[in-house]
Amino acid sequence: MPKILNRLTEWIGNTPLVRLQETAQQYGAIAEVLLKLEYLNPLGSVKDRTALSLIQSARSQGLITAGTTLIEPTTGNTGIGLAFAAAAEQLRLILVMPDRVSAERIRLAKLLGAKVVLTPAAEAMLGCIAKAQALQQQIPDSVILQQFQNPANPSIHQATTGPEIWRDTDGEVDIVVAGVGTGGTLMGISRYLKPLRPRLQSIAVQPARSPVLSGGAAGSHQLTGMGPNFVSPLVDRSLIDEILSAYEEDAIAVIRTCAAREGIPLGVSSGAIVWAALQVAKRPENAGKRIVAVCPSGSERYLSSTLLADISLESDDVSDWVAIPQGQA
Template sequence: MARYDSILDTIGRTPLVRLDTFAPPGVNLYAKVEAFNPMGSVKDRMALAIIEQAERSGELRPGQTVIEATSGNTGIGLAMVCARKGYPLVVTMAESFSVERRKLLRYLGARVVLTPASEKGTGMLAKAIELAETHGYFLCRQFENEANAEVHSRTTAREILADFRGEVLDCWVSGFGTGGTLKGVARALKQANPATRVVVAEPDNARLLGSGLAQPRQAGGVPASHPSFRPHLMQGWSPDFISRLTEEALAAGLVDELVPVAGSEALRLARELARREGIFVGTSSGATLAAALDVARRSPPGSNIVCMLPDTGERYLSTPLFDGIGEQMNDEELALSRSTPGYRFDAVPGGGGVRRPAPEREKAPLDAEAVGFVDETVAAEPVVLFALEWCEFCWSVRKLFARLGIDYRSVDLDSVAYQADDLGGRIRAVLAERTGARTIPQVFIGGEHVGGCSELFDAWRDGSLRGRLEDRGIAYDRDVEVDPDDLLPGWLHPRASIV
């Protein structure tokens, strides 16, 4: 272990892992696991290299906004670098890329401008150029920036060569997106040993390189959508154009073979990597492994093959990669739960048997201080939310109020302010007696009890909440359209995603 001055110093030096359960007998198949980079992808290397090159050249001024078009991983890497170095970041991204990527970018402080999926990669690139020219932003130009390729010659390739010191590397397998990894690594490997084969994988239904058709370009060299492009599953792979860096790699004779990969095979192998090797990666990694296995099956015993695994599987939770991965217990898991008597949803807590109604308890007298607090607060405040600080349903109510622009008071019963002498618990007992509901949150509007999260959302749907707000003169944004289901916790409602 080591100590570092900055998170940026931890980029690179990722492990090369042997895939014993996949390799044919006698063939040595290794994976370069780029998820070990701090932001979980190979793009961390390029993000730092582009920013530092622009700083050295003076293209990027202190405090200037950085902008780039990205499917997500480059943007996430840039967000980390810009956060550490103090640059604002804007990312343009087609709306078809996974929701997790948008959230990660915004979490890291970036602004995300979505472009229509129908405009594909060329659309998000054109939007980035347009915004950069209009606002004076620094455009990274990852698809043509030589710093993108240079960092892979200087780091990624050298790491691989160091791991094979004294041995022969027979083949290196990669996909392509910006072309930076392809050009940079292939160049350095070929310089070290011209016999090392470079194999490039691409989607079988979108064979831009395999088509043999030249990349069309508009005025100024801006790429147009390639005629062979079709939508495919491998996010980050093969945009709808061939980048300059990829064209340069091809023109330099760095690519020995193209292997088409089916999306279904990419999904299968990404899942198999997790279950057989314990390596958690995304769809594009599964696709690269598919191409590497194709090569391995045709290679003689003793061959050394390395394939790139570009990112982590956490970027794909909302994509087809996780189809069929349930949130609730399946039949097998339910049966396992029921095989012992305790800690079951259908059993009495702490013991066996099926749940039975709790026996009636003698009601304790309500606390006078808590009664006074509830009465005074409900009377004084137009909108009151009795909540728990980190309850997801309480946050769902807060999101609705925020969307509608409603001012409210939140009484967080479990917060430090209400822990002294269990004031929060005493207030909760008063609420349970007054409302007949033992759950939190509970909402009051104009002194009247509305209910919990479900009742509030139902009142918004049927229009009665609007009427209640207007009757009591409580301001809210009448033009907002919101589906409350979208505000519910993701584990409860499949559509819940705030992007």
């Protein structure tokens, strides 16, 4: 990596693998659990990779000119990544988001120069997609990058994320756990790793309250970034060995433990993914194996969400920590 960058987009990728310590012990893990901390990408999520890949692919196909308006339906992190990459290349961008996304995401997208159009949360991603398609019909020289069906999405993970995991584990990885929204992350990683490690298990994580991936009914949930109310065309079921379902309560418990005991501030979907990895790490048949959990985002974009609303903004009482002067005990 060069010491001086021409653009911040050059810093995307090569995120660290960090071994869980006390959290793994608390949950009774008998396998090693490594976290691939994708929130350490420049704009804070795995979607920085996806966004740059989508724009580069569209440009290589001649779909982007100086006057092109990019449009994308998103729950937030792809939008932030696109706003970041679009700003670097001076491109116009409209993001269509459900109105339930956190204030941090909307404000950051606008700060980066994007226009944000909100749709009713009840319509979920299908509502965002429909609105994006309507806008494309109304705006000349506009293009929808289509993260849910664009092969540039999984391709970037096959080209970068998968090889990074292989390199940093010296090829010693037994199980990969990732959330599925578009499916790009798990599909791309699996396509790279499975030919090299045929016994590798790829485990998909979905919201328990919207288990669409396993054939259940779509429902409202707060695990932003995973579990749209449909199965993405990018999902290749032949690459998935198991599907696990996580509740928001599972995710929050892991988030609090990882933050307080490891100093690792996970986002909501990351909490769900790590919870799933810890369940897998407790199975007797996985003793001594190495599990990689791909953590797409960190805590900062969720601090205003209802899931973390009980974190007090008041001054804390530290009287119990104050040393008592000698002779006054």
